[in-house]
Amino acid sequence: MLSITNLHARIGEKEILRGINLEVKAGEVHAIMGPNGSGKSTLASVLAGREDYEVTEGAVSFFGKDLLDLAPEKRAAEGVFLAFQYPVEIPGVSTTNFMKSAVNEIRKYRGEEPLDAVQFLKMFKEKMAYVNIDQSLLSRSLNEGFSGGEKKRNEIFQMAVLAPKLAILDETDSGLDIDALRIVAEGVNKLKSPDNATIVVTHYQRLLDYIVPDYVHVLYKGRIVKSGTKDLALELEEKGYDWIISALVD
């Protein structure tokens, strides 16, 4: 479904992605690991359409469409979802109102009828159960004053509501205690199907005990320098990144 070839991106004069290649098929879970500053969030943001980054080379196709050509909201409507490393606070907009607008905008894009209040109520109730989130949280201003765990759970709730084909989870585990981590991971696992795919960005192996990846990639200085199966993650946990980095001939 997703095919990234030789992707280069920069911000200002600084080149951050320096030739990424990645194939993701329906039903797969890919983990992207790598030390801080290696470009993981940049990759996630470029895929979601953040305009601060300039793509200088390469291509991204999503179900055969040129993803880089689409505005962020069109990408969302095509089925791309990014769970932010740092979810943004939106004062005055509740999660439920926000999701109602988002769902109906996406439905409009797809030529579907908007959902009404009753349908939303039913759908929200169902999706709330995935991440064990409370109605009172969803009625509050989005992310404003939420704890780290609440923010991440809210991201997964939104993912459940939007039911994307490709979910990119950027450090969804960071700042979570083990219980919150388990809830979030269970939510993600319940949303998994043969038709959708997940890219899990993390720099700890911990999350991968719960969301088991089919492939693990190591991103370093804007390139994927090593790929493998879930055993690679275990090896990284044990030995760190240095053995990979020192083996690289730059």
Place this chain on the structure above:
Amino acid sequence: MATDTLATISLSKEKQSSLDRFLAKGFPTNKWEEWKYTSLKSLNDIEWNWNTSEHSVNSAALALENTCEIQSQNGKMTLIGSLPQGVEYLDFASFAAQKPEFMQAFNERNPILDQNPLYDLNDALASSHQVIWVKKGVKLEKPVLHTYFASVSIASAIQIKVLIYLEEGAELTWVDDLASSEDSKSILSNYVQEIWVSKNAHLTFVKTQDFGLSTTHVDHTFIFQADQSVVDMFTFSLNGGLIRNNLHFYVDGQQVISNLNGLYVPSNNQLVDSHTVVDHRMPNSESNELYKGVLLGNSTGVFNGKIFVRPDAQKTNAFQSCKNVLASDKASMNTKPQLEIWADDVKCSHGTTTGQLSEEALFYMRSRGLSLDAAKTLLMLAFVQQVIDKVEIPALKESISSRVVAKIQQALSV
């Protein structure tokens, strides 16, 4: 000069002296300190009809469940329906005759009128001076609706003058639905309200201003509050060529609460100027001011908020906040909080901010499927919602919300 024709109008002695005061100063220009950003100089270029007898009919008036309705059409006031028990609608002379003790206070009221010659113009030319009088202890559950509409085929100046008088313990919600037609010739709408809120009385006053682009509206609202009275004032400036609001609170009692809420959403080349004064002249009272603005297109906003705490007004709590979003790089906002405090034991705070919509928030929202315009609209509405939500009449709240949204959407679509 347009004002030349005023000299030919014959007036009573008092009205003539008001007119002379106006003529001595003329329309304010931005050389005047209080009109720095809001010149009315161009009104001199228009041949005004100072006394229109044209009829107008407002087809789009607000639908509210109300106690009664007072219509002002091109300045002519009419009572529609009947008044509830304990409320009177009468002209100022009859009111004065029945309330001699009030007249003394009225004559000593001493409003701050420097640099406000349009008050004098109104006084000289207003054809009537109507009074709404709510008697002691009378509490009206439903609002009194004032539908004010103007539409003219030749440029006209329209004057309206009302006095609202709440006796002790009275409760009134007054809704000012001010509008003019989109395709009218030039209108100078000049509206004076003097409001007296006696001991323990409670007034809620919701003013919506939704004028056509050819309207210049100047509003003068003077509120005099006695002990333990409460006033919740709302000014929603939704549309119009130029709107200048002069809102003055005179805190003449103790344990008084004065709440000033304002919202403005000018677009295109519109200008909204909010000049407010809260004059704390007695101790132990409280004022809360919250103004919010979204400035679209090439519009200009002005906020000038004065708080006076006079030497006698110890233990005053006075708070003021004015927050703005510039939704376009061509829009501008000028804010000037002015606190003058002569008492030492007081709590006062003020804060003004003017910013842009957060890029981070917009990207976040777009990444979930909202178009850029939808994301902006939602953020702007969220920004102003706090003010709208304080209105306790659901139908009015919805009407204001939907007009704000429509205005934002229209501005974003050009």
